[in-house]
Amino acid sequence: MKLEPETVEISVTGKPVQAKAGETIIHALWTAGMGDAIKTGCVGGGCGACTVTIRFKDGKPGGTDLACLRPVEEGMEVFPCPVESIPAVAPSLEPDVASLQAAFPTLNRCTKCGSCTTACPMTIPVMDSVLRMQEGRFDEVSDDFTTCIHCGLCRFVCEDKVKPHNMGLWVRRSQGLSRDNPSLDQSSLTESGDELEKEWSYLFTGDPKERLRRAKYFREHGRAGA
């Protein structure tokens, strides 16, 4: 049942690289001693450092992707596509279309070309979300950008200088700043009373063995024992 991995050939910036079928572009580069060829951060699809564009010799559609998640395929041509970050824009305590527009003057430049959605490696409906931003449907926008790793590809491909993911973060942070969190009312933040100190001293007995025993009791009963 154990199969020997098949070898495939890809190219990275024109240089041929031998790789094992099933491994990612990044791991193939490591084995080839070419790890510096593509910027890498998390090696797990979470940081957005390893953006690349991909083409196929046989004309199969390529596109943009993350090199740390994308498995190699025969005839794949990979080009690093690092996206520089741009200055941050302070979020607003009163997020609405006007304040978003003031923070990002290119908001309405979107021509609905759809490139951003195609480019997004996290399958976020970026263009639709830009349209929702224009309409002030911020709850949906926040939801859309939950999984955004800020790789910057949507901004990179936008010819009209719209900055979808930067706006997405702005909307999320602004909503976070301005929303109510009933779990964080005063009572949960400030505990007081005799019980409190009694419980801490119960748990802070000098003897480590006894302390562990008491901790076990406490976690089972939610309070100090006798």
Added chain:
Amino acid sequence: MMDWAQDSLEKVALSRQARAEQPPPKLTDEESEALLNEFHPDYLGMERTVNVGPNAGTQKFPLELAELLESDSPVPQGFEPAIDITTDVLILGGGGAGAAAALTLAESGLNVHLATKLRLGDANTVMAEGGIQAALTDQDSTRRHFADSYVGGHGNNDPELLRVLCEYGPESILWLSRLGCLFDQNEDGTFRLRRGGGTSVPRVLACRDYTGLEIMRVLKDAVLLTPTKILENHSAVELLDDGEGQITGAVLWDRASGKLVSVSARAVILATGGSGQLRLQGFPTSNHLGATGDGLILAYRQGCQLIHTDSYQYHPSGSCYPEALAGQLVTESIRAIGAQVLNVHGERFIDEMITRDVLAGAIIKEVAQNRGVPTPTHRAGVWLDTPLIELINGEGTLRRQFPGIIHRFERYGIDPAKHPLLVYPTLHYQNGGIRIDAFGQTDLQGLWAAGEVTGGLHGTNRLMGNSLLDITVFGRRAAESVMEKIPERQEATLVGLKKFREGLHEIQHPSPRTAPLLFPVASKMKFQLSGEASGESTNEASEEKTQFREPPDPFGRRMG
């Protein structure tokens, strides 16, 4: 899909309905201990003492770390630090702990530089999935949080540190929320809380399965709006000192130019994170590229005590199929809401919500005793029955609550809502680290540390969600302590390194590597100076001494 495991998959599907109702198998304390002793990687004796530094001869380190502790610095002999940058505070590491410290210092009037190996936010923090703990409900309390974590840490936690962590939990969530973090809420607006392994009540807040991403992108954005000067692609390769034991700066390696940069600082905060990329015993890892334990090496050389560094967390559910995802995490929360762990016969063999170390031991045992599921890529694992979640909680639950898992597996044609996943423990978290006091100060004047690089807080087993809280609480606390106690500027020299090198001369077989390692051995990336000094790196020389493979074979030392 996975037709090579068809028989086993059928058994899993057939028993699913019945298992949904079953209570988990119970273990006695003795049985748990036996699992740890016989099967947990920490207990296999793959460690030794070292012959240099403050813990010489007294404490054991994993073999891979021991070798690095006995390695020379990459800073060339004869290099004299001519100060290139002068700052008040130098933060080393651009993950959550470093960013929290930078934000806290932003209003202090102190000049702050943050140097980090990759880009700001390329860190373990951004990868955290499951969530963050804080005692927020009536049935919960900071004491209960303490008790859970203390029992989880096998009573080896520093109780003072742990108390600080738990007491500052609720306030830290408020701080993060005010920065704009969106933690998941219930219909009524209260936070949705989940259980984690070892918690006695639901206490884990999350942002779907992207909690670390949410915290990191918010912290990063906020830091970028402060005057903090960010030095990306600058790795710390040595600490500077005044010749009398006070830390006074650092030597950085600028990867782009290949030059060394010397920084004079009145205070240094080490926030360089963990060391999963050392891939102990050939295990795969869930960690980011830069997690090579650099901070441990730097601090140890200067005389800081390391504690519990023989204790690592092997996360029970690292993915082991497809190959491209090997070692990557499948969050514990997925077990918290019902996914069971099953062997090749479709049988449940352990309570999935037991502490991580025991569960990891149990999985390794199943595989070692041939009850695992072998993959065509030479690995083996056990099933994580994700479709059961849909059966228990209703269709669509996975997609709604765990978009990350769906997204990652879907691109390989696996839908976790319909298809169980294969998992095997992955090297995940460095439980121990640099000793600190309750204010984040190390044994040395001028040096603070925060986050995964430190030790003591979590004892010898960390609970899920306590680490994101750790970086928030202690990143801020270290910064506050710096503001209070920042010393006057002293000379920045390499006297500490010189002393360490004298010690190295005396040992029989110093390692041919240089340390800090900076990049995983498997990546073949390494420290290199521009110009004539290049090629001095000797990392390749010892490639055979410690066996690192890509992909690593986690069974090399356990199975026939």
